[in-house]
Amino acid sequence: MSLISFDAGKCTACGICSMICPENIIMPGESGVPSVPAEYEAFCAHCGHCEAVCPGSAITSSYQAFPPEDDTADTGQVSPDVLTKYVQSRRSIRVFKDMPVEKEKIEAIFEAVRFAPSGMNMQPVKWLVITDAAEINKLAKLTIDWMRMMAETGTDHPLKPFFPALVALADAGLEPICRNAPGLVYAYSENAFGFTDSIIALTTFDLMAPSFDLGTCWAGLLHLAAVESQPLKEALGIPKGYILQYPMLFGYPKYKYKKIPGRKTADIIWK
Structure with a gap:
């Protein structure tokens, strides 16, 4: 069984999986359906990004210890201001x-x-x-x-x-x-x-x-x-x-803090 399988019936040939692969081992095929050459499988990071990003759910990995989650968080639910204060x-x-x-x-x-x-x-x-x-x-x-x-x-x-x-x-x-x-x-x-x-x-x-x-x-x-x-x-x-x-x-903290104490400003070198 291949490390990563691609379902030709579901694949839209969008190429996103190839573009986000951190190891650049997913090759676009002549028909548009990608593949991972056998000699490249050893370089796979097992990150699951290809399977998680595929809009057609056309990718299945054989290395996942646990199946991928069905959905991701809507990052827009947490505003920058709220997260910064947190x-x-x-x-x-x-x-x-x-x-x-x-x-x-x-x-x-x-x-x-x-x-x-x-x-x-x-x-x-x-x-x-x-x-x-x-x-x-x-x-x-x-x-x-x-x-x-x-x-x-x-x-x-x-x-x-x-x-x-x-x-x-x-x-x-x-x-x-x-x-x-x-x-x-x-x-x-x-x-x-x-x-x-x-x-x-x-x-x-x-x-x-x-x-x-x-x-x-x-x-x-x-x-x-x-x-x-x-x-x-x-x-x-x-x-x-x-x-x-x-x-x-x-x-469990015994006391609650009422204010955010001061801190130094970020020391940044901009180029």
Whole structure:
């Protein structure tokens, strides 16, 4: 079976599939019906764009793990002003309500996240989702243990000057690492090339969360320790051979923000 099939009875010979193919492997045929030469199939990105764009529904792919959606959103439903305010209103949440997040909400967010762009449409990002508050607190404690060790030894680290203060906060009963968040997602992938794709996917999670009344915070301090602390890596327990990419905290915000704080103007070089 061909990787991509073209139904001659439905094809209008419009050529759009050839024009939008990112790998330029769809060749127009003499009769107007396109095809993918067998020697080009290995270069297919499996993006599904040809099948999704075809006005006659004449294209079928054999690689799709899930069938394409029947329709797309009307982008005109969301005005630029509304979307701009939505993005500007996103805040890093560091104080959460003491209540769990429903699994259904998390799954609904991932329905959007799994469509986040990735290089060559490789979709390399995998996820560790933790909703056990005690487990998250354990990860925070292991992070503090690592910082304490780093502060007390001669090991160099660019952020080492900050470690004593963070350790002191933890010793005083505060939680400066995971902020007592009820939820944590950690992106991981099979190789280091998945970092950019992970950040894109996490940003999608970040932007989707407020639409479910949830808040998020990028857990940089946790990741700082996770890449170096073996006890922390073992506690996270991702499969052997995979690389931790970046974590994000999530939960219900305890407080609501009334205004959008100021930010620098965009620093742009126009050419």
